[in-house]
Amino acid sequence: MFDSQTTAALKKMMLVHADDHLILGHRNSEWTGLGPILEEDIAFSSIAQDKIGHALGLYSILHEHLGEADPDTVAFMRNEKEFYSCQLVEYPIGGYDFSLMRHFLFDHAAQIRFDHWALSSYEPLAKLARKVKGEIKYHVFHADTWVKQLATEGNVESKARMQSALNEVFPLALGLFEACEDEEMLVKAGISKGEKAMQELWYNHIEGLLSGWGLTMPDMKAVQPAFGGRHGYHTEHLQPLLDEMTEVFRVDPSAEW
Amino acid sequence: MKIQSLDPRVNRLALDAESPYENNVLQQEDHFQTYQVFHQKKRGDKHICVGIVHAPSDEMALVFAKEQFARRGETVNLWVVNTRHVLAMDYDDTDIFSTTTEKIYRDPAGYKVNDKIDAYKKSQIDV
Numbered sequence: 001m002f003d004s005q006t007t008a009a010l011k012k013m014m015l016v017h018a019d020d021h022l023i024l025g026h027r028n029s030e031w032t033g034l035g036p037i038l039e040e041d042i043a044f045s046s047i048a049q050d051k052i053g054h055a056l057g058l059y060s061i062l063h064e065h066l067g068e069a070d071p072d073t074v075a076f077m078r079n080e081k082e083f084y085s086c087q088l089v090e091y092p093i094g095g096y097d098f099s100l101m102r103h104f105l106f107d108h109a110a111q112i113r114f115d116h117w118a119l120s121s122y123e124p125l126a127k128l129a130r131k132v133k134g135e136i137k138y139h140v141f142h143a144d145t146w147v148k149q150l151a152t153e154g155n156v157e158s159k160a161r162m163q164s165a166l167n168e169v170f171p172l173a174l175g176l177f178e179a180c181e182d183e184e185m186l187v188k189a190g191i192s193k194g195e196k197a198m199q200e201l202w203y204n205h206i207e208g209l210l211s212g213w214g215l216t217m218p219d220m221k222a223v224q225p226a227f228g229g230r231h232g233y234h235t236e237h238l239q240p241l242l243d244e245m246t247e248v249f250r251v252d253p254s255a256e257w
Numbered sequence: 258m259k260i261q262s263l264d265p266r267v268n269r270l271a272l273d274a275e276s277p278y279e280n281n282v283l284q285q286e287d288h289f290q291t292y293q294v295f296h297q298k299k300r301g302d303k304h305i306c307v308g309i310v311h312a313p314s315d316e317m318a319l320v321f322a323k324e325q326f327a328r329r330g331e332t333v334n335l336w337v338v339n340t341r342h343v344l345a346m347d348y349d350d351t352d353i354f355s356t357t358t359e360k361i362y363r364d365p366a367g368y369k370v371n372d373k374i375d376a377y378k379k380s381q382i383d384v
Contacts, residue, residue, distance in 0.1 A: 030266045037289070039310050039321035046324050092269070138323060145320045153314060244265060 009182035018058035019085035025051030076249040086175035086229035090238040101165035104143040105173035121190035151213040174225035292318035295336035
């Protein structure tokens with residue numbers, strides 16, 4: 001239905017976001033059993049699992065409709081250079097403040113993106129976006145409640161830690177909006193709004209929330225966005241994550257699970 | 258000494274083998290409050306109390322309740338109620354629920370009406 005250049009751009013776009021969800025899902029699952037309280041351990045683990053599910057949804061479209069390899073092969077058999085996730089998602093979990101702020105900034109971006117995809121001209125993607133809408137709504141509810149709680153109801157330390165987490169994660173989060181090649185083809189085809197427009201929607205939304213909770217947005221002009229991920233350039237953190245994530249799969253890639 | 262584990266995630270935490278919490282007894286105020294969770298399966302059904310979550314605020318209790326009690330199966334709605342808002346009987350007063358046997362006439366089971374209904378149904382069929 002699309003010309004070959006648009007199809008290539010569409011494939012890249014879905015791979016980019018599938019990789020984001022897979023890597024962040026894996027990272028956040030590292031909190032399983034180590035979460036701050038039992039209830040939160042279960043909630044955050046479940047959200048991490050949802051992320052991997054959303055990655056699977058995107059990899060499945062690539063496989064079933066666009067001729068790419070099956071999801072397990074795509075997820076587990078590539079090396080870091082072939083991953084297009086942004087650098088935000090590959091950073092280690094850090095403290096819970098870092099992980100929560102990353103979750104907050106990531107999920108608001110994911111919600112805006114999936115809401116837009118739900119109306120897109122590419123039906124398999126629109127269908128997936130409608131299916132996961134409720135899950136993402138919960139992820140955002142969870143993130144908002146935590147950040148608000150720690151920024152407004154906690155103590156001096158929790159407020160300071162939310163602010164410093166925001167300062168630390170914000171430049172990384174801008175990497176979510178690094179444009180890919182032929183983005184304008186997707187805009188023309190009614191699939192994407194373009195990364196610049198997405199970033200603006202995201203920024204305005206989170207700015208309203210965070211400033212309402214007494215946090216100060218970092219100065220956009222003074223920060224250096226962590227770009228590179230969309231072109232396969234990563235930090236030293238991604239390859240060790242991939243080694244750990246794929247360790248069991250690579251013992252016998254043909255095994256039936 | 259750091260804790261050594263087969264789980265790489267635990268090793269990355271670099272936890273001291275000597276727990277700094279050993280003599281650190283939690284005080285009452287160190288605990289979150291509990292919230293009773295009420296789960297509704299279908300619209301129009303009663304909300305049924307399914308258990309508790311610990312949370313620092315009402316909203317947070319709802320966030321946790323969703324994953325604790327509505328992760329699987331059907332759910333259309335949840336309530337959370339801070340346990341301190343529940344006025345409860347004392348178990349020492351359980352005797353106020355006991356009823357003396359001679360008041361069986363107050364209990365519908367005391368009436369042997371089913372025999373009469375069965376007899377009536379039978380008479381209708383025979384006609």
